[in-house]
Amino acid sequence: MRPSLSSRLKVLSDSPMKIIASLLGPAGANVIRLHAGEPSLPPPLELVDQVVDDLRRPESYAYTPVTGLPELREALAEDLRADGIDVTPDEVAITSSGTTSIFGVLSAILDPGDEVILTDPTFMMYRPVIEYLGARARWVRSPPEEGFQPDVEAIKEAIGERTKAIVVVDPDNPTGRLMRPEASRALAEVAQDKGVYLLVDEAYRRIVYEGSYQSPQRYAPDNVVGLGSFSKDPGVPGLRVGYVYGPKELVEAYAELNGHMVFGASNASQLFVLRYLRWRGREAFIRSVVEEYRRRRDAAVSAARRHLPSAKFMVPQGSMYLYLDLSPLVSDSERFAAELASRHGVTVMPGTAFGPSGRTFVRVTFVSQQPDRLEEGIRRIGAALS
C-alpha cells in the first residue's frame, strides 16, 4: 500500500483558524459575534466614485510591481513620515495584507532552528508561521499587572545565539495596550545592541483612544521593521492591502519573495488606498471612526464592570479589544468559548490563541457591534459564568 499523501501535508500546528471555524457553527440571527477584529463602519464612500472612474482606465487592470504602485509607495512613505517614521519610498513595500506582511517578513528572515521572541500574549498569527518555517517561538510574559507592557529586561535575557527577531504588536492585539515610549525605545536599543530585528506590528497605528502611537523606528532604523495594514484604517479588510517598511535590503528580500507568492498586490485595491491617503478628508474621517469606537469601548467597559464583576481587565488605550481575565471561574478558555458559542449565542476568542498564559482569558471585540448588542453579548458571558 502506498502511504497516503494527505498524511504528509505540511500543515500549520494548532492554527487559530481551527478555533475560529469551531466557533462559527450555524449562524443564527441571535448569535452575537464578538470574536473577530472586523471594523463595522463603512469606508469613505466618496472615494468609491473616484475609484470607479479609475477602473474605467485599462491600466488599472495591469499587474503592479512586486513592491506596489510607485505612487502608493510614495504616498505611504509621506504618511509614515508625518507620524515620525523616517522612511523613503524605497524603504516601503505594499503587500496584499498585514497577514501577508507577517508571512513574508518572517519567511525572509528565518532559517530552520532560528528563534523569535514573542510577548505572551501576542497576535495569534505569529507562532504558527514561525513554527511552520522550522523556527521556534520563545515566549516572554508581558505581565497584566504592568498593563501588559513588554518586559524589556526579560526579553533581553531571552535573546540567544539563534534569536533573529523580537515581535511586538503596538497598539496591541489582544490587550489594547499602547507601549510606553521608554519601553519602545529600550526595545529598539536592545535589538540594535544584540543585532536582531525588532518587528513592530502596527496594524492599529491610528486606532488609539488615549495617547498616540510612536514607532521605535527612529531609534534603530537598521533593525526596526514595521508591519502594517489598511484593514483597520480606513477599514477595508476585504480589499487586502498592507505594507512593510524597514532597511532597504529587507524590503527588497521581501519583495522578491512576494514576486513568487502573489506578485504585486491588487491594483484596484491599491488605487483605493492611494485615493484615501491623498484625500483631504482623511484625518477627519479616521478621527470620527476613533470617536465611535471609543463610545463602543466605553460601553463595553461599563457592561463588563456590571455583568462581570470578578473579571480583571485593563481599559484598552488602542485597537479593538477587551482582554478579560476570568480566573478563577474559567481555567480552560477554549472550552468556555465553545460553550459560550453553542449554549449562549455569543462568540469570543479564547486567550489560548494568543499565548501560553491565555487559559483563563477571553478576547472580546468591541467595535463590531452597536452598544446595545455589545451589552447583551457581555451580559450573556456573565450568565454563562454564573
Ligand SMILES: Cc1ncc(COP(=O)(O)O)c(C=O)c1O
Ligand atoms: C495585530 C494584527 N496584525 C495584522 C493583522 C492582519 O491584518 P490584515 O491581514 O487584515 O491586513 C491583524 C488583523 O486583525 C492584526 O490584528
